[in-house]
Amino acid sequence: MSRMRAKVCGLTRAEDVAVARSAGADLIGFVHYPQSPRHCDALTTLAPLAGSAGVLVMVAEQPDDILQQLRQLPLTRVQPYLPDACRADGVRALQAAGYEVLLPWPDVPDQAPIPADLYIWETARAQTGVHGGSGQAHAAAHPPPGPHLLAGGMDADAIASRVAQLPTEALKHLAGFDAASRLESSPGIKDAHRLNQFVSKVHDYAL
Numbered sequence: 001m002s003r004m005r006a007k008v009c010g011l012t013r014a015e016d017v018a019v020a021r022s023a024g025a026d027l028i029g030f031v032h033y034p035q036s037p038r039h040c041d042a043l044t045t046l047a048p049l050a051g052s053a054g055v056l057v058m059v060a061e062q063p064d065d066i067l068q069q070l071r072q073l074p075l076t077r078v079q080p081y082l083p084d085a086c087r088a089d090g091v092r093a094l095q096a097a098g099y100e101v102l103l104p105w106p107d108v109p110d111q112a113p114i115p116a117d118l119y120i121w122e123t124a125r126a127q128t129g130v131h132g133g134s135g136q137a138h139a140a141a142h143p144p145p146g147p148h149l150l151a152g153g154m155d156a157d158a159i160a161s162r163v164a165q166l167p168t169e170a171l172k173h174l175a176g177f178d179a180a181s182r183l184e185s186s187p188g189i190k191d192a193h194r195l196n197q198f199v200s201k202v203h204d205y206a207l
């Protein structure tokens with residue numbers, strides 16, 4: 001069994017990126033979505049600080065908007081939030097342009113199994129009213145069709161109990177964990193202690 005990956009998401013400050021890197025976070029997400037309290041308005045400054053761990057997390061109406069943003073950044077990974085009508089084509093376009101796609105996979109039934117490099121199994125917008133970043137868990141009833149990070153209300157304390165609720169078929173694809181709002185001291189500001197605890201608990205975790 002390979003080591004679990006830790007993704008920390010929604011960083012808005014250089015000092016938080018430094019904490020995430022020294023904690024050993026495998027993936028560091030920057031949210032480009034002005035409606036989010038974690039929207040990063042200093043992407044061109046912060047993205048290079050994440051080194052090879054950086055991920056652009058973006059809500060957009062069409063894939064071209066995401067590609068345009070990516071072209072300005074030294075990032076090779078993207079977590080795209082696109083309307084259902086262009087989700088599959090969008091993922092294909094992003095991959096064809098050379099990006100690794102972390103596809104948000106809301107916990108809802110009957111989704112088309114769109115191929116992606118990694119899935120982010122998260123709480124559905126229909127449940128929380130917002131894209132991602134709600135701090136709320138999901139029922140883990142509709143697993144993604146491949147390797148995934150478990151997301152939605154994650155922090156160090158939630159890991160064991162959330163894994164215990166996973167259906168057996170989901171365990172074989174569990175590749176790690178993703179946390180955003182529960183690692184904060186206030187919206188958009190990471191708490192170094194919570195972030196360190198989360199990354200270290202993920203890396204110590206063995207199924």
Ligand SMILES: O=C(O)c1ccccc1N[C@@H]1O[C@H](COP(=O)(O)O)[C@@H](O)[C@H]1O
Nearest residue numbers: 009036132133134135152153179180181
């Ligand atoms: O964090 C946000 O505000 C956000 C906004 C738009 C898209 C995704 C966002 N975050 C992602 O949401 C999940 C779960 O977050 P949380 O731990 O429940 O707060 C995570 O994948 C973030 O990448």
